[in-house]
Amino acid sequence: MENTIATSIFESLSSGVRLDVFRLLVKKGMEGMVAGEIASTLNVPPTNLSFHLKALTQNRLLSVEQEGRFQRYRANIPLMLDLIGYLTEECCEGHPEYCAEMREASMCCDAVLPKN
């Protein structure tokens, strides 16, 4: 992953609306949601949601598929996982024992990183 790709992804996730949308679609998985359903769930005006969906889709965080008169959006989970890998790579110069204490302090460390 390149720096420019990663920053554009983080920029996408730096808006409250876009973060809510993405997390909602991560939960939905392959099922995804159509635009109007997202708008009503999150109480965002359709015109505003469309602006944010476009930004997320342009940065590949979402995929979109036409479905009759609806547009179905899905989260790009592989991209999310690549981004996490980019952020955490070479943590503590590859010596995880150096940051074991810091990992202990996190509630989620067991869920996302191996203890090695």
Place this chain on the structure above:
Amino acid sequence: MENTIATSIFESLSSGVRLDVFRLLVKKGMEGMVAGEIASTLNVPPTNLSFHLKALTQNRLLSVEQEGRFQRYRANIPLMLDLIGYLTEECCEGHPEYCAEMREASMCCDAVLPKN
């Protein structure tokens, strides 16, 4: 983690300079780096780096400690892990078998998420 906290963290990481700084310090782990060392490593003017270090520190992505006439910065790795947990929680409604295919497509999935 709250939405407002997460968005401010993503906003911090949405600048190329700040992302470079944070990843550099993740690699350095507990050792950290002093401001001037970061500036020369990344070729960023000190006045501009200071601006970004302040933003990262205010959002708790970095901690800072006075060390003589130097300021030593370190990455807040527990916060990073909490953020990752917030982003990935309830992935595919807690049924990871639904997104197994998507995980296969990621180069880093083995490194960051359990296969369950």
Place this chain on the structure above:
DNA sequence: ACAACTATTCAACGATTATTGAAATAATGA
């Protein structure tokens, strides 16, 4: 073809952000 429905594009405004040089603050060592 037409009406109903879904979603996006456009234009405009206000608010926020990144960058720079110059000046200021703070700590060290002679």
Place this chain on the structure above:
DNA sequence: TCATTATTTCAATAATCGTTGAATAGTTGT
């Protein structure tokens, strides 16, 4: 104390971002 080094703050500018209503485009069923 005084000069030196390290880092931050300040002011000003240019550029970008978020939100909204109105208008537009595409799809469906009759």
